[in-house]
Amino acid sequence: MELLFLILEVTLVRVPRSENGRADALAKLAKELADLTVNLLSIIVQYQQTLCLAVLSSPNQTLAVFVVEETLDWRVPFIEYLKHGRLQDDRSLATQIRNRVLSFSYVNETLDRHSFD
Template structure:
């Protein structure tokens, strides 16, 4: 109400045409020796130029079972499996689990896991990848720190280097076993479910909520009564049987 005594008129600003800006730049040219100033304080620069190549991550692990023959003091390799986890540049995850058709040692299973991961990376045309594994032997042998003394691992080592040459940028890292638990779980899952008669086994993993207090409200408070119980223990070879007979019937052992 106070401003009503003044004659105030609103005049909108006219748009500045592109020709006016061109005329201003032509009238005020920059000196030839003026340094280029790329500082833009009023704008947020997200990136300059093209972004670097997308970096993938690979976690691998192998698992193998074996049995020892006491008479011959030798170890026979058993079932084996490999687990792989790819992490895309957008932080998506791809899980792979394979059971090996032939028995092998644990070190051979680790090599098989690395080789399988490299073959998949080549098929997906990955240009740069970081590879993580918990096998100190495999990582150091591929890196050249350890020598390959086992003749059975020499062919794995040579083929691994051949695959690494087909990926432009590949870096290997050794991580603690706890940091590689997901790939380890996939490898053990494939090993335990290995079936010589089946080439592939479909395993479905679903989520389920834990038991809540709401679920407990539907349970009757009446204590559960066990009507009968049976045991599968062989009574003839049970050392407790004579003691039970003595306490119940007075029969001496």
């Protein structure tokens, strides 16, 4: 409380969020690591690039980062019907798809489900 009387002038400046990322990260880190029993806390800040400059300098080089193999899932029959009008050979499955497809739309390579609340 004694220090409060030593402060002669205070100026408040609004800093935009785009310029305040590091301070926000530090404040969040301090809040998460707050331990009232410890007086000293060492924080090591490390800088790591997310993209390798060598890869960026040669754009013709292809690098496989994460390969996903496509497998059939529940959406495939709906997409096939909406895109091409194809139904399953099994009549019961074809009827189910024909009835349930009314709740879906296929736009821009995305299957969307409509809900009517």
